[in-house]
Amino acid sequence: MLSQKAKYAIKALMNLAVQEKGALVKTAVIAEQENIPKKFLELILIDLKRASLVASKQGVGGGYYLLRSADKISLADIYRLFDGAIALLPCASLRFYEPCKDCADENTCALRASLIAVRDQTLLALENTMLNQLVGQKKEVL
Amino acid sequence: MLSQKAKYAIKALMNLAVQEKGALVKTAVIAEQENIPKKFLELILIDLKRASLVASKQGVGGGYYLLRSADKISLADIYRLFDGAIALLPCASLRFYEPCKDCADENTCALRASLIAVRDQTLLALENTMLNQLVGQKKEVL
DNA sequence: TTAAAGTCTAGCGATTTAGTAGGATTTTAT
């Protein structure tokens, strides 16, 4: 399950995704429109900024905007940023790999092999789900 | 990520899965072989029993055994039992469904629709991963 | 009837989560 933080991040990004290109949105506005505690949202936006998903402008008339287009931001990006590894165990994780203490031989561990397969499937789903889909933007007719 | 409890459960079930049919294994033996704190394992086994994945016999010579064959127990079964919903949000969950408070109309929510699609993919992976695969039992040559 | 096993309830310490508080810093408008 997504943490509340990740859920808020998605909603904030969705809000930015529907803006006109180049428009700046203030934290306070996102907070109100998306029903997110403002101070909490500030922390989330800073995380998103550090990850280069959004950028900001300070001072009067400042705010946030998407740094990458909405069809280039995947659920996997957001998930990993706030909730960490996608795999079910660290030994099966791509980005957050850690060895099992109690595992005799990782290379012959059937559990690990299965969990890697599960991870690959999950990853496929998460990496193919883009922010613009989450927003439900009308797709162009092919 | 799996909770420690779920991980222990998998290991315990794997241990039972490699026993001869009808054999009883004591909690203490599983605990030692799989490096699981015994008292903690007891709780886990009771959960597994309540879920009808294993059964037990009390008293001298008692112990646990699989109630369902290892190719009929999926990762999804175990995950749900200990870690709950597979979907990323409750509104997208099959077995642990809960409506979003802040959602205007669930049926037109693009986020929900996407998360249901992700869930279906994840579910496919988890439901097709069976205990006997986790154990790495030799497959019969077809 | 006693020892060996599972069953049940309660609780505890550490960590994580969700959120708050308060101010520092940067930028713009006047």
Add this chain to the structure above:
DNA sequence: ATAAAATCCTACTAAATCGCTAGACTTTAA
């Protein structure tokens, strides 16, 4: 210059969850 508007930063806290332990109780076989 300076005041106002915005982001940025550090620290804290209450509540929940997690991983685990303790101890009493129940059932069964010998």
